[in-house]
Amino acid sequence: MRKLKKRRKKARRALLAAIAAGSFLWGMVALDGALNQSFDNPGSNWSTTTLGDALLNEWIGTTDTENNTENMPLGNFLKTFPTWLAETTHMPFLHPEVELEDAYFSTPSTFQESGGGTQSPLLSSIANWQSVSHKIALGWMPAESTYESDMLIKDNPGMNVVSPSWLELQNASGQVSSQVNPAVIQYAHQHHVQVWALFDNQFLANMTHQFLSSKASEMRCIQQLVQIAKQNQLNGINLDFENLDDSDQSAYTTFVARLHKNLQAIHVDLSVDVTADIVPLVDNSAYFHAGLADVSDQLILMAYDEHWAADPTPGPVADMPWVKSCVNDLLDTGVPADKLLLGIPMYTRFWTVVNGQAVNSEAVGLDSVASILAEHQAKSEYQPSLDLMYAQYPVNGGTEEVWYANQQTFSDKLQLVNNDGLAGVAVWSLPFSQPSIWTSMINNLQKVVT
Numbered sequence: 001m002r003k004l005k006k007r008r009k010k011a012r013r014a015l016l017a018a019i020a021a022g023s024f025l026w027g028m029v030a031l032d033g034a035l036n037q038s039f040d041n042p043g044s045n046w047s048t049t050t051l052g053d054a055l056l057n058e059w060i061g062t063t064d065t066e067n068n069t070e071n072m073p074l075g076n077f078l079k080t081f082p083t084w085l086a087e088t089t090h091m092p093f094l095h096p097e098v099e100l101e102d103a104y105f106s107t108p109s110t111f112q113e114s115g116g117g118t119q120s121p122l123l124s125s126i127a128n129w130q131s132v133s134h135k136i137a138l139g140w141m142p143a144e145s146t147y148e149s150d151m152l153i154k155d156n157p158g159m160n161v162v163s164p165s166w167l168e169l170q171n172a173s174g175q176v177s178s179q180v181n182p183a184v185i186q187y188a189h190q191h192h193v194q195v196w197a198l199f200d201n202q203f204l205a206n207m208t209h210q211f212l213s214s215k216a217s218e219m220r221c222i223q224q225l226v227q228i229a230k231q232n233q234l235n236g237i238n239l240d241f242e243n244l245d246d247s248d249q250s251a252y253t254t255f256v257a258r259l260h261k262n263l264q265a266i267h268v269d270l271s272v273d274v275t276a277d278i279v280p281l282v283d284n285s286a287y288f289h290a291g292l293a294d295v296s297d298q299l300i301l302m303a304y305d306e307h308w309a310a311d312p313t314p315g316p317v318a319d320m321p322w323v324k325s326c327v328n329d330l331l332d333t334g335v336p337a338d339k340l341l342l343g344i345p346m347y348t349r350f351w352t353v354v355n356g357q358a359v360n361s362e363a364v365g366l367d368s369v370a371s372i373l374a375e376h377q378a379k380s381e382y383q384p385s386l387d388l389m390y391a392q393y394p395v396n397g398g399t400e401e402v403w404y405a406n407q408q409t410f411s412d413k414l415q416l417v418n419n420d421g422l423a424g425v426a427v428w429s430l431p432f433s434q435p436s437i438w439t440s441m442i443n444n445l446q447k448v449v450t
Helices: 002-021 024-035 073-089 096-104 122-133 146-155 182-190 205-212 215-232 246-264 289-294 320-332 366-375 407-419 435-449
Strands: 136-141 161-169 176-178 194-200 236-240 269-274 298-301 340-345 347-354 357-365 380-383 388-395 398-404 424-428
Touching (some): 136 146, 298 320, 320 340, 320 407, 347 366, 357 366, 366 398
Parallel strands (some): 194 236, 236 269, 340 424
Antiparallel strands (some): 347 357, 347 398, 380 388
């Protein structure tokens, strides 16, 4: 049934796009968009379906890897042309089918289950919060076109830092690939937003181990990062090395120290993404939290994937008791509170369960939860012990379950940030953040701070 409705939705979007553009070319663009419901970002860690459905394969905080590539030249042209036209004409032609569908076929917000009221503008409340709290509000974002990146910044005025997936360790010799976009940096700076380019290791443990075993490779990498940062006026580098061997703990900490020293010399911040300890208070993974905090400007706790994609037991992505435990663990092992950012997920997982055992899970952006539940006529309930909403409904041969955040969840996380004196928050990810969420979150934090 879900597949049938998705096909109908795709067909509807194709028709709307053709009507909106009024030309055969736009009809072709819409048809291609309907048949190829994905946008891929070479060199980044992102893969999603349409913005409406927002099926998300997240990478930060998990070792899962999935790389979808589109090899059809025509498809690439039809996907690129709307972006080129939008940037050239400065008109919102990027996704005409989405524009019309949003106007005439809008889906109720996931986060309005507890009451009515209109959504208030973000700009004033977030500006007030920033002027009072001075905390960091970072949003990760994919390596998109100039237009799409600018729109993400424009549509999320509460973010005073963005971290685009622009940099990648190519090989063990320390070669860095870069998709840094100076135009996006200029736009961000004009709007008083800092840019911390994300630098990842492709989740390749063996390559990273070889890289960390060679000081020459490390220095080659560091020199490139320093040059890229200087040439493009980056404000920071966000280091996202994951899936590391536990044996590389010391070598990784040493690399971070070398990188920080060189970036510090050019006044560029270094933030490091980390997971919580598997065993509380035991720093035996690749992340030596206290050591990394000492040789960087910020640590970002990826407080999600409590239950990951291949977990045999279904459960939440990040319930509040678990999040609090993760934060306390880092603070108790020596991480200064004013260096720690709390990672907040804007996705959840739908679990297919047969005989009490999870057989499949699907990561979905929070902006799509309401429509999926409505499709199955499922009702959700708030679980106070987890500070999450919960829903369950029958599917062929079993059930589907989901735990997801609501406004109360996010407000409580911001309250935690304030109470513990943390440096701020980091949102995974901007394409899946909702204005209604941020209005509630920022207003709540503003009241607490004042």
